[in-house]
Amino acid sequence: xxxxxxxxxxxxAFGVLALLARASGGTGWLWLGVVAAVALTAYVNTRTxxxxxxxxxxxxxxxxxxxxxxxxxxxxxxxSLGVGLLAVDRVHPLQQRWVTYLGxxxxxxxxxxxxxxxxxxxxxxxxxALIALGVALLWRDRGADGRFPPPQRSVPxxxxxxxxxxxxxxxxxxxxxxxxxxxx
Numbered sequence: 322x323x324x325x326x327x328x329x330x331x332x333x334a335f336g337v338l339a340l341l342a343r344a345s346g347g348t349g350w351l352w353l354g355v356v357a358a359v360a361l362t363a364y365v366n367t368r369t370x371x372x373x374x375x376x377x378x379x380x381x382x383x384x385x386x387x388x389x390x391x392x393x394x395x396x397x398x399x400x401s402l403g404v405g406l407l408a409v410d411r412v413h414p415l416q417q418r419w420v421t422y423l424g425x426x427x428x429x430x431x432x433x434x435x436x437x438x439x440x441x442x443x444x445x446x447x448x449x450a451l452i453a454l455g456v457a458l459l460w461r462d463r464g465a466d467g468r469f470p471p472p473q474r475s476v477p478x479x480x481x482x483x484x485x486x487x488x489x490x491x492x493x494x495x496x497x498x499x500x501x502x503x504x505x
Contacts, residue, residue, distance in 0.1 A: 341387060350386035353379050373413050374420070381405020396435030403428030 342348045357379035364372035384405070385398030406424030441447060 345387055345390035347390060350383045350390070353383035353386065357383055370413055370415070373409055377405040377409035377412075378402065379405075381408075394435060395438040396431040396433070399427050399431030399434060401431075403431060 338351060338354075342351055357376045360372045360376035360379060363369070364376055381402040381404060382398070385401035388394070388397045388401060403424040403426070406420050406427065410418070410421040410424065437443075
């Protein structure tokens with residue numbers, strides 16, 4: 322990127338941020354966004370996972386605060402925080418998937434909070450439909466005998482222990498085999 326373009330992009334970004342701050346009525350989200358940008362820049366330069374995680378959490382929080390101020394909708398903060406964590410896993414996937422699971426749970430809780438706030442879950446028909454769907458899923462998994470299968474073990478059984486192959490010798494046999502004599 323050319324230095325002339327850097328100044329132009331900086332001015333555009335500053336103008337957009339000023340308009341968003343004016344529209345949302347506050348700048349609390351802006352400072353979180355600035356710290357998130359610094360952390361994400363540090364990740365790009367060092368490839369340190371901690372900077373990416375911090376940047377994702379702060380960027381999701383900043384966006385959540387901004388969207389909550391603009392739209393006054395419950396759950397938007399949790400959804401944006403969850404999306405920030407899911408983005409961290411997409412940028413730098415790890416063997417352990419805890420970031421993905423945490424992001425998905427936060428996003429799901431945010432969606433649930435938004436649905437509760439909107440009144441969709443306030444009707445009687447949606448909970449009844451959820452119960453009917455759960456019963457239908459259980460009914461589908463019945464065996465040929467009409468009974469439900471027993472629950473599966475979540476912990477695998479340990480492997481069988483082989484019988485010991487070494488025979489332990491008593492002290493008298495050990496001293497004879499090692500050339501030691503017991504002359505006291």
